[in-house]
Amino acid sequence: MKILKGCPATSQDDYQLNVTSIIKNAARNYGTQSLVVMRPDGATFTSNYSEEYERVKRLANALGKVGISPGDRVGVLDWNTNRHYELYFGIPGIGAVLLQMNMRLTAKELSYIGNHSGARLIFVDESLIKVAEAISSDLKSVIGYVIMTDGKLADIETSLKPIYSYEDLLKDAEAEVNWPMIDERSAYAACYTSGTTGKPKGVYYSHRNIYLHSLQVGLSYEFTDRDSLLLLTPMFHAMGWGFPQISALVGAKLALAGRYSLEDFGPIIKLMENEKISFVGGATIIFMAMLEYIKKMDKKPDFSGVRLLSGASEPPLAMIKAYNELTGADVHQAWGATETTPFVTVNRLKPALKDKLTQEEMWKYKSMHGYILPGIDLKIVDDEGSEMPHDGKSVGEILVRGPWITGSYFNAPGTESQFTEDGYWKSGDVGMINPEGYLKMVDRVKDLIKSGGEWISSVDMENEIMRHPAVLEATVIGLPHPKWEERPVAFVILKDGYRESVTKDDILVHLSELFSKWQLPDDIKFVDEIPKTSVGKFDKKRLKEEYKNIFRKGR
C-alpha cells in the first residue's frame, strides 16, 4: 500500500492506542458496573470494573516478578473466567503478548503453538492442568506455570514446575502501576487458527487492531452502558469476538459463562434472566442445543429484546424463526474469522430497508451475513482476481483488508500467497453481495461443490436439510466423482423419535422445494454423530477423507 504524505498536522498522533486504557477508563467511569462469572456448578459471583482493574494492576506488577518482560509471549489455558478477563488486560498492559491456548486442540497442536510463539510462561486453570502436563515436556521456552485456583498451591498435584499461585502473586503485588505507553503496532494477543490444513498459523493482533475493532463494533452494534452482555463464545476464540474489550469500552455489564454443560442449559437461561442479559455471543451449535432445551421447557423464557449473535457457522433460518417464536429473541449473524478480529460485517436491518421489505424478505435478509463495517475494504473476486459486481448473484472469493485484518501470519514462510499484493487477505470463503450491500457467504472455497461445471453451496443445502422437523444436525460435502468432478453427499443426524420413520426420500423431497434435481445429493447417510473440529465446526475434511472413494468404487 503506497502512502501519500500531506501537510504535517498538530495533533497528538504519537499518542498510542493502548487496550489498557479501555479497562482504565471502565474503572474511572463505570467502577461499580458488574462483571458476573458463572462457575461450573451454576453458581455466580459478581465483581466490578473497579475491583477488576485493581487486580489487573496487581497482575501487571506480578508479571515482572516472575520474569516476564515486554514482548514476551504468555500462554493462557482457561475458560471464560474473571481471571482470564484480567489476563486480557494485565499481560498486554506491560507490553507482553497474551497467547491463547485452546484446550480443545491436540497436544501436538498445542505444543507446536507453545514453541512456535516461544511462550515463556503459561497460566493454567486448575481444571486444565492435565492439558498443560501433556505438553510441558515438549515446550522449549517455558520458564514456569501459574496455577489459577481458589485453593492452596500446596494442595495441587502436578508434574508442572516451577509453579506459582495466581492469587498469591496478586496478593503480593502492588496495586499501583505506571502503565507504559506501548507502541500501538506491538502485539496485544495471539490466536492460532486451528486451520483444518497444515500447521496452526499465528494471528498476532496489535493494540491498534483491537482498539479500533472495539470502537467500530461497539458503534455498529450500538452497545451502551445499559447493555448486559453474555459471552458464551470461548475467550480463546478471536479474543472472545472482542466482547470483553467492547463491554469495558462502553461500560456495559459483562457475564462470563465459565465452563458450562451442553446437556443442561438451565443455569445459562437462569443467568440470562437474573442478569437481564441483552446480548449473547455464541456459536450456532450452542444456540441450537439451547433451543432444543427451550423446546422442552414448560414455561419458555422471555428473551424479547435480547439479541443472540450466532457465529462460527451459519444459523439455520429454522433456528432463527424458532427463537423468535418461542422466546422473542432476535438471532442474527455476522461474518468474520480469527484473521479479522473477527467482525467484518454485522447483519442488522438498515432502517431504509425495514420500511420496504415484506416479512418473507426480512427472513431472507436474516440468512445473510450483513453489511460491511466502515473502515473495511471488502470485495468478491473471480478466479483471476477480478472484482465481481454487487448484484446478489455473482459469486466470488471474499477478500478483505483494513485496520483489524491480519496482514500476514506470524513467522510462517509459505503463507504469503494468502494475501494479495494490494494487502487483501484471501478469506477462503465464497460469497455474493446484493445491491443493498449485504454479503451472503455461500461456502468455503474448499467446501463449495463443483458438479459438472456448476457449483452447489454445501452450506445452503445443510441449512435446508436442518429446516426439516426431524433433523437435528446435517452436513453436506462434495466427493470426487469420475464423471461430474464432485457430487454432494449429506450426513444427517435425526432427532430421537424420528429414526425409524424418516427415509432418504423424505429428505430429498424436502430439498426439492429449493434445489434443482441435478443439485440433490447422490446419497444421504443417517449417522449418530458428525465429526467436529476443535472449534465445533463440522469436520468436513475428515469426512471427505473417509468417504473419498465411494463414487470411484462405483458404489
Place this chain on the structure above:
Amino acid sequence: MKILKGCPATSQDDYQLNVTSIIKNAARNYGTQSLVVMRPDGATFTSNYSEEYERVKRLANALGKVGISPGDRVGVLDWNTNRHYELYFGIPGIGAVLLQMNMRLTAKELSYIGNHSGARLIFVDESLIKVAEAISSDLKSVIGYVIMTDGKLADIETSLKPIYSYEDLLKDAEAEVNWPMIDERSAYAACYTSGTTGKPKGVYYSHRNIYLHSLQVGLSYEFTDRDSLLLLTPMFHAMGWGFPQISALVGAKLALAGRYSLEDFGPIIKLMENEKISFVGGATIIFMAMLEYIKKMDKKPDFSGVRLLSGASEPPLAMIKAYNELTGADVHQAWGATETTPFVTVNRLKPALKDKLTQEEMWKYKSMHGYILPGIDLKIVDDEGSEMPHDGKSVGEILVRGPWITGSYFNAPGTESQFTEDGYWKSGDVGMINPEGYLKMVDRVKDLIKSGGEWISSVDMENEIMRHPAVLEATVIGLPHPKWEERPVAFVILKDGYRESVTKDDILVHLSELFSKWQLPDDIKFVDEIPKTSVGKFDKKRLKEEYKNIFRKGR
C-alpha cells in the same frame, strides 16, 4: 512520551485511517439516507449520501485541475451548506487541507490566517464575496477563488481573480476517483483559534485525529442510523464539532441550517419537526434565543426525546429546565475546545447514578460538563502542576491529552508553554472533578475572579443572574481593586417590560440565595448590549479593558 516496543504484530497496521473512507462507506451502506439543507429563505432541499459522494469525487478530481496538490491548504468561506459538506471530504480526500475561514473574524485576522497557512485556493459562497474581496490584496499565496453559486459565473460581479464556478468544476470533472491512501498523520483540516489574546493559532487536525474522534463521540452519544442530526453550530467551528463526519459514519440523517435568522426561529423549528430531528448541536446563545421564541409560541413544539447539545458557553440551568418543561427536549452540555476537536467530556447520566439521585441532584449534574471520554487523559492541576484530587471541591486548571488533542500550534514559536513536558495541553479552563468522574468547568483561568485570596466563579454567577426571570443576558467580570486584588462587577440586559421595574438590589437579593455576601458583585450595570467575540462569547477582555479603572478611581 516514551513509547515501549513489544513483539511485532501481524495486523495491517499500515492501513491508514482516512476520513475519506467515512463518506465512501456512507454511500456504500446508506446511499439513500438524506442530507437536508435549509436555505436562507427557509426552504429546504434534500440530497443523499450517494449523490453527495459522487459530488465529493468530482470535487476531488476538479481540485487537481485548478492546481491543487496534496499538502496544499485550501480555504473555505461558507455557511453550513451541502457544498461545505462536500469540501469536508473532497479537499482532504486528495491529501490537501481544508482551511476554515470564519467570516465573522476581522479582515486583519482572516488575512493573517490565509497567509500563515499559505492558502493556495479559496472557496467562497456567493454571499461572502465581500469578505474575500476585503482580504484578497493581502493574500500572498492564493492562486484563485472558487465561487459557490447556483447562478452563472458571468453574472458575478467581483474584483476577485481568477475565479471559477464550483458547479462548473464539478460538472466538468470525472465522477470516479482512485483515492490515495493518505498518511493518517497528515493534516485533514485546519481551524484557527480566535484567541482573545495574540494572533490566531492554527490547530491542524490529522486524519487520524478526526477519525478516532468520530468513532468515540459516535459511541459515547450512541448515534445510530435512526438518528437525525441538525447542525446549528457553524461548520467552521472545530469542524462542526465532528457531526458531519459522525453522522456519515453511523448513517444518520444530517440537516444543515445554512444561514438562518436569530430573529425568527420559525423555519428552524419547522425543520426540526419535518425532519424528525433527534439531536441538535448549537451554541448556548442560539438556544437561548430559540427559547425566547418558543416562549412566545401559542402551541409549543414537541421535542420530547430530542437532545440539544448546548456548547461554546455553559447553558444556564434555567434554560435547561425551561426547554424540558416547554418542549420536552433534553439540553445537555460537554466540554472541549478547538484544540480538542472538540469533545473531551459528554454529560450523560450514567445508569448507576440515575437510580440513586433525587430530581434536584439530577439538575445539579446537568450543570456539570460530564465525564471524560475513553481514550482521553485529563487532570486538574494546581499552580505548581500537581494533580488535584477528584473530590468535587478541589479546583485546578484542566490539562488534557489524547489522540484528538492538539500537541502544538502550527508554526507558532512561543506557544510551547501551553503544553506540558508529558504532552498535556493546558486548556486555560479551571474546573473540578467529583468522585463519580464528572467534570465541572468553573471558569477560564483568566476570568476567575480573585478576591482577597479567595476565588469567585464568574460563570456560576452569570448563570445564577440569568435564572432571574427578568434577565435576558448577563456577564460577570473581575476588575482590579486596590484592596481585594479584584472585585466582581455584573453586566445585565433586562428583558423587555422589566427595564423600569427591576433594580440592582433585586439582582443582589436573588444572588444571595447562592452566594456569600463577600462574593456579591460590587456593582451591577444594566446595559442594552454586551459585547461579544466573533464566536458569540461574551467579550470579557473588552469589558475588562473598558472598565479597568472603576475601582482605582475610587468610584
